[in-house]
Amino acid sequence: MLSINLRNIDFVSRRKFAYALSVAAIALSLLSLGFKGMNLGLDFTGGTQMELGFSDAIELAQVTKAIEAAGLPDPTVQYFGTNRDVLVRLPPSEESNDPQLNTRLTASFKATGGPTPDIRRIEFLGAQVGNELVEDGGLAVLIALGCIALYVWLRFEQRFAVGALVATMHDPILTLGYFSLSGTSFDLTVLAAILAVVGYSVNDTIVVFDRIRENFRRMRKATPAEVVNASINQTMSRSLITSGTTLVVVIAMFFFGGPMLHGFALALIIGILVGTYSSIFVASTVALELGASRKDLMKIDKETGRPIEEA
The missing domain is CATH 1.20.1640.10 (Multidrug efflux transporter AcrB transmembrane domain)
Incomplete structure (x- = not known):
């Protein structure tokens, strides 16, 4: 044996x-x-990062749909703490660098029938x-x-x-x-x-x-x-x-x-x-x-x- x-x-x-x-x-x-x-993630390539808050729990698919409807391609969407707090990351693009980004997002959520988010923070990270x-x-x-x-x-x-x-x-x-x-x-x-x-x-x-x-x-x-x-x-x-x-x-x-x-x-x-x-x-x-x-x-x-x- x-x-x-x-x-x-x-x-x-x-x-x-x-x-x-x-x-x-x-x-x-x-x-x-x-x-x-x-x-490489957005930490290294640059891009836009947003923190959205909602009054009630929301599905990530619904958030993704509204962001893409606003003309913002390839978003990375995930919960940030609770299912009412969402972190969104966008790759570098002309659309994501729009100074009126918060207005576009609010309009897009309304157009898709979703709740209006509280846009708490928008950060732009340059490639440099x-x-x-x-x-x-x-x-x-x-x-x-x-x-x-x-x-x-x-x-x-x-x-x-x-x-x-x-x-x-x-x-x-x-x-x-x-x-x-x-x-x-x-x-x-x-x-x-x-x-x-x-x-x-x-x-x-x-x-x-x-x-x-x-x-x-x-x-x-x-x-x-x-x-x-x-x-x-x-x-x-x-x-x-x-x-x-x-x-x-x-x-x-x-x-x-x-x-x-x-x-x-x-x-x-x-x-x-x-x-x-x-x-x-x-x-x-x-x-x-x-x-x-x-x-x-x-x-x-x-x-x-x-x-x-x-x-």
Whole structure:
């Protein structure tokens, strides 16, 4: 009878397959990002955003019908808090930039037999502002990656810093690749989720690295591959419990949080799954491939320059 010991899985021997899988997924993601690009939301492309209030509950289809009747194409309509509050987003167009937009909307609702809305807010977002948000968002991700690499380099050793950086870049690239391939709208909430994914990924990686450092000092006769394998197995339950409980919350947010949180929750779901995978199969094994060994993590005697053997 075939049995699997969940406390002694040989992850290191499967690293070649994991590398091939990750490289293929990253290549597909980069190709999609390069040729297809992202379906950027109004936060990045510019456009018009309106907040409408109604005295009674209203169907979104009725709101969409009235907006399209006003000559405003491709509106994105969703509830904003309650079913009496509606948020409308319009792509850039001459019609949506009309200074008499509120008058047109009021007339259109009356013409279609709908209730007259209270137009609480109309915001016009220019394309230049959207481009600045794209640049600032990309810069924020790069700064986060740089700070993470510096932190791991100072706390551990350069080989581990490279492993952590590779794993941390791996996760947002695959998340962005999914959004590009699926054509899911990418807005500021999704960008916030990407930054959260970067932090989540490195947190899981640091836990594994800490255990590797401890085991290098305790398992003196073990090879580096055996130490890495044992460390991943020992932290497996922690990783799965943390990821599982977080996923329960995020999945609930995805299904019950409403359209405004849909993209945010989806990015977190993908990021958590990919981040757990990369902390197991990418970060530690990359450091191992680069030649990480026991002496790299030992304390150094300032006088002799040699590693200090701990009891």
